[in-house]
Structure formats: structure tokens, C-alpha cells
Amino acid sequence: MDMERFFVVTNDGKDKDGQVTRRVKELLEGRGKSCILCRKDEQKNIIPESVPEEMDCAVVIGGDGSLIEVARLLKRKIPLLGINMGTLGYLAEVEVERLAEAFDQILGGHYMTEDRMMLEGDFHDGSGDVALNDIVLSRKGALRIIHFNLYVNGALLNSYEADGIILSTPTGSTAYNLSAGGPIVEPTAELIVVTPICSHALNTSSIVLSAEDEIRIEIGEGRHGRPEEVCISFDGTNTRELKTGQTVIIRRSKVSTTLMKLSGASFLERLGRKMKGN
Numbered sequence: 271m272d273m274e275r276f277f278v279v280t281n282d283g284k285d286k287d288g289q290v291t292r293r294v295k296e297l298l299e300g301r302g303k304s305c306i307l308c309r310k311d312e313q314k315n316i317i318p319e320s321v322p323e324e325m326d327c328a329v330v331i332g333g334d335g336s337l338i339e340v341a342r343l344l345k346r347k348i349p350l351l352g353i354n355m356g357t358l359g360y361l362a363e364v365e366v367e368r369l370a371e372a373f374d375q376i377l378g379g380h381y382m383t384e385d386r387m388m389l390e391g392d393f394h395d396g397s398g399d400v401a402l403n404d405i406v407l408s409r410k411g412a413l414r415i416i417h418f419n420l421y422v423n424g425a426l427l428n429s430y431e432a433d434g435i436i437l438s439t440p441t442g443s444t445a446y447n448l449s450a451g452g453p454i455v456e457p458t459a460e461l462i463v464v465t466p467i468c469s470h471a472l473n474t475s476s477i478v479l480s481a482e483d484e485i486r487i488e489i490g491e492g493r494h495g496r497p498e499e500v501c502i503s504f505d506g507t508n509t510r511e512l513k514t515g516q517t518v519i520i521r522r523s524k525v526s527t528t529l530m531k532l533s534g535a536s537f538l539e540r541l542g543r544k545m546k547g548n
Contacts, residue, residue: 273376277325277348279308279316279340281332284355290331290366294353297373316343327351327376327530334359338505341388341402341527349383351376351530360444360457360540363532375532382531386441387460387481390523391504394516400523401504403442407487407518408434408467410499410511415470417490417498422483429490430474434467434500437485437520441527442505444541452476457537462522485520489513 276298280291291307298305309320316339327349330337333356341350352362353369364372375381391405392398409416418430438447443455443463452465453476460481466474479485489512492498502518503509512518 273303273326275304275306275322275325276327276329277306277308277322278329278331279336281330281336281355282310282314284332284336290353290355290369293369294329294331294373297370301373301377303377316340318343329353330362331355332362333357334361337361338402339507342400342505342507345400345525347385347526347528349528349530351532360537360544361441361529363530372532376530380532384458384529384531386457386527386529387439388523388526389437389439389462389520391437391502392519392521393510393512399504399508400525401442402439402527403445403505404436404438404447405502405504405518405520406434406436406446406467406506407500407502407512410501414492416500417492419488419490420464421486421488422479424484424486427477430466430469431471432466432469432474435487436463436465436467438463438465447476453478454541460522462520481522483521486517487520488517489515 278294285291295305306322309317311317325348328340329351330340331353337350337352353364354362388400388402389405390398390400415431418435420427436447436450440455440459441457447463447465450465450467452463462479462481463476465476489498489500491514497514500512501509502512
């Protein structure tokens, strides 16, 4: 497709003086393209109403976290291009010193796209949200274990006593899931990884489910019938609380994230570099 309209979102903490943002705008407008810079409020949050309806590509200047934020905001099939200003990540594709070369490549049509599945979580009150990496349930307040009942397609699969539980996409498998001992998954795969956090049972491994499975997590009672309070977050943000007896239903989202790929480096090559520490 022809790339004419670009929407640019900047992590102001990474591009403090705006130098990279200005360079991106100059490069695009110098090639006759439309470039709209994202507007933010005083708390540096993206103003949703300022996001244009029509765009061909969203350019995210920052790191993997910034790109995830934009993916959750857009919730539509717009190719995302990450300009990496953080450490070596998995999502941000382009290094700052390669900006001109990258845009020449894009405008010449020499790029690929990858679709990444997302998860959605729905609550009893009809509200919900989506995540590109993970949906995490964790204890609130005091250091005590939480009781969860995990249902898959209506049938009880397991009951957990743990500090929390992670529902991860393949993209999120290298995030909190990995830290909690879960498996690394090739990011374009389509499945859901369930990983307990610090389970209080022996041999409690991750469970890999189909992307088509519906998961319901019910918050159980604490010890001696004490009511529990649990926090649930989407990609580490938008945290809300659940109490004993309440549930969240997690399934594959109808929307997905499209990432623009310019280099030939595979996920496994990037993983190998990170495992070697460079």
C-alpha cells in the first residue's frame, strides 16, 4: 500500500529534546508525506481525541513499552513502526542512526508486516480492555497468597494458591511470563500461556492453551473465609480490582496489532543477542 499519512507518537522521556521527533518529521515531509505529531496532556498521556481517523502508519519513538501503549490505544490494523531509543527490545525495529534509510525503504515498499494476537478481558459490569503482552492478576496489599479458580471453556481446569497469575500472548512471552518461569514462544504463533506467579504448590508449570479457548478466572476465598482483593492489569496499566466471587473472562481479542518489519533479523536472532547480553 502507498504510505502517505504518518502519525508520530513520542516517548518524551526518551526523546527529551525532541531531536529525533523533529528529524522524523523532516524526513517524512521532505519526501512529500503528511506527518501528524501526537498531542498529549499535562501528565504526558496521549489525548485519544487527537488521534487521526485516517493514517497509513503509526511511528512510535521510544521503546517496546511505548509501542505497546500505542497498540492498545489504536485497536485497529494500522502498521506500527518502532524507533528504538531504549535497550535492545523485541518490537521497536529501527535504530535512530538508520532513520533516513528506514523511511526510504518503507516508501519504496520494501517492508513486511507481522500480525500479533491480542487478549481481551471482560468483567461482570460489561467493561473490559485489551492487551498485547499480558493480562496479570496479582495480590493487593498484604503479602499473602491468592486463591484462584481457572476455568477453560466452562470446565474447571485448576485451582491455584499463588501470588498471582499471568495470561500471556506469544508477544508477551518474553516479558513478565519469562520472569515467572514461563516458556518463550515465537511471537507470531497463536496461543495463550497461563503462568502462575510464585505458586504455593510443587510442579505448577505453565499451561499452553489454544488461542480459541475461553478462560474464566474466579477469585476464591482467603483463609478462614476471608474475602480477597486482587488487582488485574492490562500490559501493566489500567489496573482495577476484583473481589472474592468476582470473575474475569479472557479470550483472544477481535483486534490484533500489525508490526512493520524492515530488517531480515528473525525473532530467534534477536533473542540470541539478548541472551548473550548485547
